Amino acid sequence: MxxxxxxxxxxxxxxxxxxxxxxxxxxxxxVLYVIWAVIPESWFKYVGITCLPQxxxxxxxxxxxITAILLFGFIIYPSINLCMTPxxxxxxxxxxxxxxxxxxxxxxxxxxxxxxxxxxxxxxxCGQEQYLKKSTNFKAKCIPSAEDLxxxxxxxxxxxxxKSQ
Amino acid sequence: xxxNAKCVYYNQSRxxxxxxxxxxxxxxxxxxxxxxxxxxxxxxxxxxxxxxLLVIFLNVYSLMYEILSTNxxxxxxxxxxxxxxxxxxxxxxxxxLIVEPVGYQIEVHYVFGKSTNFIAWENIKSVFINEVxxxxxxxxxxxxxxxxxxxxxxxIIPLFTRTMPRLTCLEAxxxxxQHCHS
Numbered sequence: 312m313x314x315x316x317x318x319x320x321x322x323x324x325x326x327x328x329x330x331x332x333x334x335x336x337x338x339x340x341x342v343l344y345v346i347w348a349v350i351p352e353s354w355f356k357y358v359g360i361t362c363l364p365q366x367x368x369x370x371x372x373x374x375x376x377i378t379a380i381l382l383f384g385f386i387i388y389p390s391i392n393l394c395m396t397p398x399x400x401x402x403x404x405x406x407x408x409x410x411x412x413x414x415x416x417x418x419x420x421x422x423x424x425x426x427x428x429x430x431x432x433x434x435x436x437c438g439q440e441q442y443l444k445k446s447t448n449f450k451a452k453c454i455p456s457a458e459d460l461x462x463x464x465x466x467x468x469x470x471x472x473x474k475s476q
Numbered sequence: 477x478x479x480n481a482k483c484v485y486y487n488q489s490r491x492x493x494x495x496x497x498x499x500x501x502x503x504x505x506x507x508x509x510x511x512x513x514x515x516x517x518x519x520x521x522x523x524x525x526x527x528x529l530l531v532i533f534l535n536v537y538s539l540m541y542e543i544l545s546t547n548x549x550x551x552x553x554x555x556x557x558x559x560x561x562x563x564x565x566x567x568x569x570x571x572x573l574i575v576e577p578v579g580y581q582i583e584v585h586y587v588f589g590k591s592t593n594f595i596a597w598e599n600i601k602s603v604f605i606n607e608v609x610x611x612x613x614x615x616x617x618x619x620x621x622x623x624x625x626x627x628x629x630x631x632i633i634p635l636f637t638r639t640m641p642r643l644t645c646l647e648a649x650x651x652x653x654q655h656c657h658s
Contacts, residue, residue, distance in 0.1 A: 396610070405621075465604070467654070
């Protein structure tokens with residue numbers, strides 16, 4: 312329960328304090344940055360500050376950051392996405408590994424089957440097989456789990472010619 | 477031997493790149509179905525060849541009489557070779573021939589020659605229309621689902637990937653193939 316409360320985007324007192332502190336600090340930093348970049352060096356010498364970084368960096372660092380963001384966001388990231396998409400003749404365009412289990416909508420009433428492999432000599436007389444074949448031994452789950460529809464059936468329903476047309 | 481060919485569908489439309497394509501479905505003797513999708517070009521291929529020949533001739537002339545320096549001539553040659561490569565491997569037509577108990581024959585016709593692919597009838601599980609992501613766009617492609625008995629895995633073979641007809645054409649093709657299968 313306390314975990315759920317932390318994930319909401321609602322305003323809280325601690326967030327308000329963080330926000331105000333960040334606002335003050337960023338505003339101060341911006342004002343200092345503009346002062347350092349604009350005011351001529353002789354004024355700094357007059358006050359006594361002699362050890363400051365070169366003004367070149369006031370322009371170079373923002374440009375470096377912007378170039379890196381541009382390069383990544385417009386070239387590298389779309390290229391990674393394009394490399395990741397499967398080809399036309401790849402089976403991943405149709406399905407993936409989430410479609411392996413049978414009997415999605417049904418679960419057994421009794422969960423006392425503790426041996427999964429049948430070792431009977433005669434499969435027709437195997438009690439477990441007979442039990443699993445009867446549909447009355449299953450009960451439907453309340454909410455059916457997500458399953459993949461067969462692509463052939465989907466195509467047939469969507470694109471076949473309707474008899475009424 | 478003359479076959480009784482009956483054209484059951486004929487439509488001219490645009491494909492995904494905006495080029496004009498022609499779809500023609502014919503039934504032969506009620507046993508074989510042939511689907512042809514070809515590009516409708518406005519005969520600009522001849523103009524391209526003439527232009528290329530002119531460029532090559534001018535290049536040789538300038539190389540012999542030293543009008544342009546050798547560097548430029550070599551660059552022009554490389555560009556001309558690249559353009560020739562593009563033109564020669566342009567797809568003109570794609571065909572699918574379906575013969576009921578034999579299989580599917582898929583042909584791609586280039587400017588010179590064609591490439592063919594054959595799928596036996598037993599290997600084919602089904603035909604369906606698939607939605608694929610390609611270059612930040614979702615497109616519809618009609619595909620064949622096969623069971624490759626050697627590898628015991630399903631394989632997907634997309635049809636009409638070079639001519640890329642739109643959904644209305646694909647629906648017509650799909651309905652005719654369904655009719656043929658059933």
